[in-house]
Amino acid sequence: MLAPVPAGRLLPVVSALLLALAFPPLHLVVPAFVGLVPITVWITRLPEGRDGRRAAARGGALFGFVYFGIVVYWILVALIWFSKLAVLAYLGSLLLLAGAASLFAYTLFRLHRELRLPIWLALPIAWTFAEWFRAHWPQQLAFPWLGLGTSLTGYPELVGAAELVGARGITFWLAMANGLVAAVILAEDRRRRTVLAAALALVVLIPSGWGVWRANTLVIRPAGRVAVVQPNISEHARVDREEGMDSAWAALEEILPGIEPGSVDLVVLPEVTIQDFPLARPWIQDRMQRDARNPGTPILFGAYGYEMVTPERAVTFNSAFLVRPDRFTDYQYDKRFLVPVVERVPLLNPSWFGDLRYFGGLGIGEGWPLAEAAGTRFGALICYESSYAEGSRRFRREGADVLVNITNDSWYGRQPWWARTTALWQHPAHMVMRAIENRVGVARAANTGISMFIDPVGRTYSTLGLFNRGFRTDVVYTTDVTT
Numbered sequence: 001m002l003a004p005v006p007a008g009r010l011l012p013v014v015s016a017l018l019l020a021l022a023f024p025p026l027h028l029v030v031p032a033f034v035g036l037v038p039i040t041v042w043i044t045r046l047p048e049g050r051d052g053r054r055a056a057a058r059g060g061a062l063f064g065f066v067y068f069g070i071v072v073y074w075i076l077v078a079l080i081w082f083s084k085l086a087v088l089a090y091l092g093s094l095l096l097l098a099g100a101a102s103l104f105a106y107t108l109f110r111l112h113r114e115l116r117l118p119i120w121l122a123l124p125i126a127w128t129f130a131e132w133f134r135a136h137w138p139q140q141l142a143f144p145w146l147g148l149g150t151s152l153t154g155y156p157e158l159v160g161a162a163e164l165v166g167a168r169g170i171t172f173w174l175a176m177a178n179g180l181v182a183a184v185i186l187a188e189d190r191r192r193r194t195v196l197a198a199a200l201a202l203v204v205l206i207p208s209g210w211g212v213w214r215a216n217t218l219v220i221r222p223a224g225r226v227a228v229v230q231p232n233i234s235e236h237a238r239v240d241r242e243e244g245m246d247s248a249w250a251a252l253e254e255i256l257p258g259i260e261p262g263s264v265d266l267v268v269l270p271e272v273t274i275q276d277f278p279l280a281r282p283w284i285q286d287r288m289q290r291d292a293r294n295p296g297t298p299i300l301f302g303a304y305g306y307e308m309v310t311p312e313r314a315v316t317f318n319s320a321f322l323v324r325p326d327r328f329t330d331y332q333y334d335k336r337f338l339v340p341v342v343e344r345v346p347l348l349n350p351s352w353f354g355d356l357r358y359f360g361g362l363g364i365g366e367g368w369p370l371a372e373a374a375g376t377r378f379g380a381l382i383c384y385e386s387s388y389a390e391g392s393r394r395f396r397r398e399g400a401d402v403l404v405n406i407t408n409d410s411w412y413g414r415q416p417w418w419a420r421t422t423a424l425w426q427h428p429a430h431m432v433m434r435a436i437e438n439r440v441g442v443a444r445a446a447n448t449g450i451s452m453f454i455d456p457v458g459r460t461y462s463t464l465g466l467f468n469r470g471f472r473t474d475v476v477y478t479t480d481v482t483t
Contacts, residue, residue: 012059012105015039016067023071023146024425027154033204036178039063040123041185043109053109060105064098071146072097074421078411079342082239089341096141097134104130119186120196123179124172131171135388140340144387146426147171153432156458160211162436163483167389177204215457218439223401223478224265224376227295228445228453229255231273232469235410244275252291255471259295264473265374267292269301270447271318271383271408277304278321278328285328292325298373299323300380302406305334307363315363318343320380320406322371334365335382337391342411368398376401383407386430389437396438401478405431405444413448415467424450424466432458439479
């Protein structure tokens with residue numbers, strides 16, 4: 001038996017440490033199924049009434065500070081290079097996320113101790129609710145990064161059920177498994193412990209077994225050949241727009257001639273490869289057209305879009321464009337889910353940041369246009385949009401055969417090993433989940449990596465590692481049945 005409550009006050013911290021091990025880059029399997037057990041057992045032993053509710057909320061906040069402090073510490077590292085205000089951004093994020101964790105613990109206490117729901121049911125309800133809540137905060141406060149379901153994307157065959165219930169359903173499943181482990185520990189007689197252990201085995205084995213079966217029976221087909229380009233331009237170079245543009249042109253001149261003419265149907269460049277406004281710069285359109293003639297195929301690339309809202313003021317967008325060897329097309333997708341603070345400061349009037357143009361006041365796009373190449377329709381997710389299930393789901397509904405993810409992950413670390421953060425591995429995990437949810441293939445082009453392909457089962461292939469300049473070409477796959 002575990003120690004009484006006073007001696008077990010560190011159990012929320014134990015949970016936080018265990019759960020952090022389940023996510024990239026470690027991606028350990030067992031912590032996903034047991035990480036929530038210590039805090040759950042601790043909450044079941046709190047006193048009744050107001051004192052218990054307050055203790056649960058405080059313990060949840062402690063859990064949240066440690067857990068999110070580890071999982072998203074990269075917020076501080078990514079921004080501290082540019083401003084000491086990064087400390088405030090990190091602490092502010094931790095306060096909000098710890099608040100969501102406190103809400104989880106409080107809700108769990110109320111559901112189990114006051115409404116008398118069994119712990120194996122109360123835990124998945126409370127955790128999934130809190131996860132949904134932080135993913136749906138108003139304006140740019142929402143933060144769906146690394147839901148519990150994403151923890152198993154290193155083993156995509158186990159989470160095939162995501163095509164039925166989505167990432168949030170996988171979260172519910174894992175939390176229920178944690179709840180059953182806690183229930184087994186808390187059971188006071190052998191018979192009940194045996195029944196709960198049998199239920200735990202079924203809860204773990206049936207969905208994961210279904211996922212393995214799905215991985216081996218899902219019919220996939222080739223949708224075309226794609227080249228993903230990784231320019232590997234450092235963020236310090238990109239901070240100076242002119243230096244960033246010069247570096248981008250130099251990288252493209254080096255990389256694109258290496259793509260054999262006629263070997264691919266589409267070339268994909270990362271987010272904001274061109275740090276300018278191609279629609280306002282005919283010379284950029286001409287140059288991109290010439291670049292498209294090298295491989296003789298359309299190029300999908302990131303740059304800035306804009307819309308004039310008054311004769312004096314324009315709204316800037318983080319956009320994707322498509323250029324063909326013979327023309328600059330009218331395709332333009334404007335990013336809809338913006339990075340908090342960096343791209344859109346929450347709750348403040350975006351026009352206040354008009355003079356900064358590229359920071360804090362970017363516009364929110366509309367519509368879900370598809371790019372088309374060689375008869376295949378592509379939906380483009382830009383950077384952080386990979387963490388939102390809504391975007392990929394909507395593109396698939398609009399008829400996308402394949403998803404592309406263009407991103408600039410140079411924010412998340414530098415080339416020396418000690419300057420790299422876990423976000424470099426966390427970010428791609430979201431696209432694995434999007435592929436499984438929608439039975440769709442993915443091509444991911446990242447400025448400094450990791451660039452890769454993902455099949456509809458969630459398996460990655462043709463990966464180009466971090467801080468390498470080059471490209472990868474491969475077949476991208478899809479399915480003909482939507483989930």
